[in-house]
Amino acid sequence: MHRVRCLVLVAAVCLLIGGCAFVRGTYGEEVNSMDLSSIKKGTSTRAEVATLLGAPERIVEVNDHEIFQYYRFDMKSGLLLFFSRTNVISEDVFVFFDGNGIVQDIVVGKKKPAPDMQFWPFGE
Amino acid sequence: MRRVIGSFAVCFAIAALSGCGPVIWQRFTLNQPITKDQVAFIQNGETQLSEVAKELGSPDEILNLKNRLIARYHFIDTKYFRINFGWGLRFFIPYYTPDLVLSGGGAGTDVFDVACDSKFVVQETAFAFHKSSSRFNFWPFAD
Numbered sequence: 001m002h003r004v005r006c007l008v009l010v011a012a013v014c015l016l017i018g019g020c021a022f023v024r025g026t027y028g029e030e031v032n033s034m035d036l037s038s039i040k041k042g043t044s045t046r047a048e049v050a051t052l053l054g055a056p057e058r059i060v061e062v063n064d065h066e067i068f069q070y071y072r073f074d075m076k077s078g079l080l081l082f083f084s085r086t087n088v089i090s091e092d093v094f095v096f097f098d099g100n101g102i103v104q105d106i107v108v109g110k111k112k113p114a115p116d117m118q119f120w121p122f123g124e
Numbered sequence: 125m126r127r128v129i130g131s132f133a134v135c136f137a138i139a140a141l142s143g144c145g146p147v148i149w150q151r152f153t154l155n156q157p158i159t160k161d162q163v164a165f166i167q168n169g170e171t172q173l174s175e176v177a178k179e180l181g182s183p184d185e186i187l188n189l190k191n192r193l194i195a196r197y198h199f200i201d202t203k204y205f206r207i208n209f210g211w212g213l214r215f216f217i218p219y220y221t222p223d224l225v226l227s228g229g230g231a232g233t234d235v236f237d238v239a240c241d242s243k244f245v246v247q248e249t250a251f252a253f254h255k256s257s258s259r260f261n262f263w264p265f266a267d
Contacts, residue, residue: 062188063242084150092182105244107174109181121151121203
């Protein structure tokens with residue numbers, strides 16, 4: 001009887017673990033703060049920015065300004081039994097150019113906290 | 125013996141409910157919501173977009189409008205519930221498993237818009253709240 005109980009316990013643990021997954025994923029490179037500090041407002045050109053940060057994922061044109069947008073997403077996902085939760089945090093970098101292709105401004109947000117690894121979908 | 129059968133029944137129930145089982149509650153969130161207190165520092169006509177980004181993080185999107193731009197911060201909260209009443213039939217019908225699925229959910233999006241002039245000085249800010257549309261919905265036939 002004791003052996004059967006152990007078998008049932010092992011089977012239950014295996015089944016619980018069987019419905020379990022924890023996943024981490026990122027999209028885009030984290031922009032290096034050294035590279036960003038090398039970009040000087042009023043002097044750096046489009047080509048220099050592209051050399052330092054790479055080609056932008058998106059280019060927006062606003063009032064004769066070009067804006068380079070660099071994406072970054074960080075994702076954590078947990079699945080346990082029949083509960084699943086996925087949290088994603090985005091951190092983009094924008095570089096604004098004037099009509100002559102010279103850096104006018106850089107919009108870099110403060111570092112956001114990494115997403116939480118959660119599986120419980122209820123609550124906040 | 126009855127206890128053993130009961131234990132196997134519990135294991136079967138756990139198996140049925142785990143992973144790809146008949147029931148799932150799922151949730152997806154993008155970013156953390158921004159509150160009105162967090163944006164109280166913004167002074168229209170004075171604050172620069174880069175100052176806003178330093179406090180709130182970089183925006184998710186920049187839109188082009190006539191003579192100005194809009195920086196947008198997105199927060200998305202999606203909830204989804206699914207139950208498959210036909211799932212257990214796979215144990216009785218080996219080659220064909222009919223599905224009888226009831227599922228429902230909703231995506232709630234909060235947006236914080238920052239409108240700037242051509243010098244990237246904030247002119248206006250606005251919130252759009254739709255977070256209440258995010259909910260688990262068991263019964264898809266309701267109005």
